[in-house]
Amino acid sequence: MRHSAGVMPCRVGHDGDLEVFLVHMGGPFWARKDEGAWSITKGEYDPETEEPRATARREFAEEVGRAVPEGQWVDLGETRHSGKVVTAYAVWATESLEWLRSNEIEIEWPPRSGRTMSIPEVDRGEWMSLERARERLVKGQRVFLDRLSAAACP
Numbered sequence: 001m002r003h004s005a006g007v008m009p010c011r012v013g014h015d016g017d018l019e020v021f022l023v024h025m026g027g028p029f030w031a032r033k034d035e036g037a038w039s040i041t042k043g044e045y046d047p048e049t050e051e052p053r054a055t056a057r058r059e060f061a062e063e064v065g066r067a068v069p070e071g072q073w074v075d076l077g078e079t080r081h082s083g084k085v086v087t088a089y090a091v092w093a094t095e096s097l098e099w100l101r102s103n104e105i106e107i108e109w110p111p112r113s114g115r116t117m118s119i120p121e122v123d124r125g126e127w128m129s130l131e132r133a134r135e136r137l138v139k140g141q142r143v144f145l146d147r148l149s150a151a152a153c154p
Contacts, residue, residue, distance in 0.1 A: 002084045005052035006042025007060050008076070009069050009093040010148060013129070020090075020133050020148070021097055023063055023122035028109055030123075038136040040088055040144065041122070052087040063122045065101040069093040076147045081140030088144045090151070097127070 009021040022038040024030065030037045043059035045052065053073070060068045071092040078087050102120040109117050128136065130145055137145065 002044055003047050003052070003087070004042050004044050004084045005055040005059070005087040005089075006040040007056040007068055007073075007089045007091055008040040008144060008148070009071075009097055010090045011093045011127070013127070018130055018149070019127045020130065020145070021093070021125060021127050022133055022137060023102075023125045026102065026105075026120040026123040027107055035135055036138055038133070039122075039138055040141055042086065042088070044084070053089060056087075056089055063102050064125055066097075069095050069097055071095075074148070074151045076144045076151075079140065079143050081138070086141065088141070090144075090148050097125075 011019050011021075013019040023041055024034075024038050041056075041060040041063045043055060043062070045055035057068050068091055071094050074090040074092070076088040076090055078085055080086070102122045104118045105121050106116050106118055109115065130149060134142055134145055
């Protein structure tokens with residue numbers, strides 16, 4: 001079984017409601033999709049050689065282009081999604097978080113064409129309410145929103 005870990009920054013918005021920072025998956029397959037096309041920043045790791053929290057930090061930096069915001073981390077547990085065990089954390093963001101720049105990855109496009117192209121792993125990031133996040137987040141990760149809602153705010 002493959003393992004993946006990620007982090008989802010959260011904050012209390014101007015209206016007093018909880019907000020989360022999610023990223024939209026990059027590339028031509030996701031370009032015109034919104035609902036179910038967003039994710040927490042995450043990536044694969046080998047549990048024999050790396051801790052999930054270290055992976056979450058690394059992947060956030062790669063996909064957003066900056067370090068994870070300073071703040072209290074909340075363990076959101078694991079779920080099985082897309083053939084992986086996904087471990088997630090929330091971090092209470094006490095600083096501004098602006099979108100910077102994602103790393104690039106190589107994909108074969110169109111599928112089975114033998115041609116490759118470089119694309120940003122994610123093409124944008126955005127703060128959104130939990131209600132909006134539930135619509136936009138890939139279905140297998142929505143459980144993390146429920147767990148975040150149940151967690152005590154700092």
